[in-house]
Amino acid sequence: MFAETFSLSNGVKIPKVGLGTWLMDEAQAAQAVREALSIGYRHIDTAQAYGNEAGVGEGIRLSGVAREQLFITTKVAAELKNYDAAAQSIEESLAKLGLDYIDLVIIHSPQPWKEFRGENRYFKENKEVWKALEDAYQAGKVKAIGVSNFLQDDIENLLESCEIKPMVNQILAHIGNTPFELIAFCQQNGIVVEAYSPIAHGVILDHPKIQAMADRYGVSAAQLCLRYCLQLDLVVLPKTANPDHMRNNADLDFVISKADMETLKNMEPIRDYGEHSFFPVFGGKLT
Template identity: 80%
Template sequence: MFSETFKLSNGVEIPKLGLGTWLLDDAQTSQAVRDAVSIGYRHIDTAQAYKNEAGVGEGIRSSGVAREELFITTKVGAELKNYDAVTQSIDESLAKMGLDYIDLLIIHSPQPWKEFREENRYFGENKEAWKSLEDAYKIGKVKAIGLSNFLQDDLENILANCEIKPMVNQILAHVSNTPFELIEFCQKNDILIEAYSPIAHGAVLDNPEIKVVADKYGVSVAQLCLRYCLQLGLVVIPKTAKPDHMRNNAELDFVISDADMEILKNVEHIQNYGEHSFFPVFGGKLK
């Protein structure tokens, strides 16, 4: 699994399986990165909002693996919506991680979290933020640029005004919550979809309908959910700090049949993510 990649529109290869680091502090993150790399992971996902970029950098330096063998993603803070602020934040991310370049840099949200999915769409401000990413890309600070949580009209705004097209849109996608129209739009425009929270932070683990299908393949519900996203052509970045879970999440050497994919595509939508129903990942408002 670790050697499998997708190719971005600019030719850069991105590992299909990554490690998410949301809700981990610096110490937990550095250990998780070391553990993941030792197991075989080469794709690590963080964000300015996670406040653990320094931990990612420490994990990289102490992993024993060359920097160029790793694919590191971070995300620009959702509140940063002008060129200068975004440009400064990119340099801060590089400094915190101790890196010369970032493999993938993403705008974390089309709106600040406190205004997420509200009336002000920040179309003008996102064009300005995108320009900063384009310039960082041109001078080699980043190898690929993308977006996160952008809806179709948010994407159309960037596509109509950009010099360099977005290569990625990272969205919430999992069994019981798969935005097929958005995925199709992105794929038609050569924008790779990354699925964050592909196991719905555990909210799907006790779903009896999903468990029946998982049992059929002799795999866990988590493994089935990851495979489901992969077969839709999505990168998966499950978050865990537990080495056993990291190993299990990488054991995906099975294929879900077309009939079973249809069953999974139609699982009833999960409305409640419990304690995880807040940002920077899910649809609640900051407290």
Template identity: 65%
Template sequence: MILNETYTLANGVEIPKLGLGTWMIEDARVAQAVRDAAQIGYRHFDTAQAYANENGVGEGVRSCGVARDELFVTTKLAAEIKSYAEAKDAIDGSLKTLGLDHIDMMIIHSPQPWKEFRQGEHFFEGNLEAWRALEEAYGAGKLRAIGVSNFEEADLDNLVSNGSVKPMVNQILAHVSNTPFDLIDYTKARGILVEAYSPVAHGAILDNGQLAEMAKRYDVSVPALCIRYCLQLGMLPLPKTANPEHMRDNAALDFEISETDMDTLKNAEQIKDYGEASFFPVYGGKMPD
């Protein structure tokens, strides 16, 4: 069962192969989502300072009835934080908000502040400052692993070449119809695990007739097909839902996509519009004023 399987990060820490994403699940609702997921068998929960639900995620972790050392909690340093002092304070802030004595992994949410996302500036110096604070917290045992999100090749090279600890993950947007193969290969070649957020494209892919027909042949749902696709590419998918029925379905992955069908999925037509999910913080649009 996929919920019992793990990847091993570069530092030897094991991370469950499937995680529960919590973006756009309100703080007041997310604790119950975490408890429901833990009851189903999920052991990996992904939040962020930008999601404004760390408090609820921490409550769910503390009250789910599963031993803390069996759970893996990830949070993300706000994209706007590009100084050592701010990053250090924010790390301690997340520990306090989550109500945990350690965080399993903390990652830089984006190489650029969201309002300047993919505008050409890489913020190399600021990312090194933030990374230094993460390295320090990792060395102190506050964090069991550290990594990044939305980092391109040049951003990764900056930390690998100038940091003391290599990033352990790069969490990127990756799903059927939008799979950045060059970045995935580049990241994996450096011993960095690729995590795939929005593996079901926030539902934008569910009406795809070709995928529906393929999923029917495997007797699975379209979301399960999309999540399995990410796993077969060696990535760690983070589907988001607060619905226990969907949580179960997203973990029903005891099947294998054929090589021919994988080729078809790799070449699926790219989605151009994610609807309401097209803006901050996930898809690179600008934060609304």
């Protein structure tokens, strides 16, 4: 799977499988990135909010893999909602990562996390942040730009006035929680959709129907979840620091039948993420 890519609207190739690094500290991120790159991963996803960009950068340098072979993503913090703050944050990310350019920079959320999905939609402010991303792109500091957690009207707000259309929307998507209308809107507008938490932070792994279907294919429940997203033409970003899980998550050379895909698409909703339910995207609010 490591060589398989989608093409962004500007022709940049994005690997279909990447490594997520949420909730890893600097040291864990450095080790996980080094392990992942040695296994064959070439797509690494981090964020300013994760507090581990320097660790990701260290892992990249220790891996010995050539920079041009890698696809590195980071995200402008959700709380930065003006041009200057966003532009400065991109410079800081470049410095922390130790890179001359970043392959993809995205706006982490249309609203600050404490106001996620609240009444204030930050339409005007997001246009300012988007302008900072466009300028970084045109300056060659960034190879592609996009958004994360944006709903259709959040994206339409940018499309009204942008010079460069968003190339990516990174969203929560997995079996039991797949926003089909939003995915269709993005794909119809040339926006590649990335699925974060494609294994629902592990809570899906004990689901008896999913495990039974995985057994029929001779794969793990995690592999079934990832393959499901890939067959919807989504990039997958499973997060793990375990090398065995990294290998398993990239061993996806099987095809889910059309009938089984329909079953998975109509799986009962999964809304309880256990210990991770505090994250605002999952319905809670940061305090």
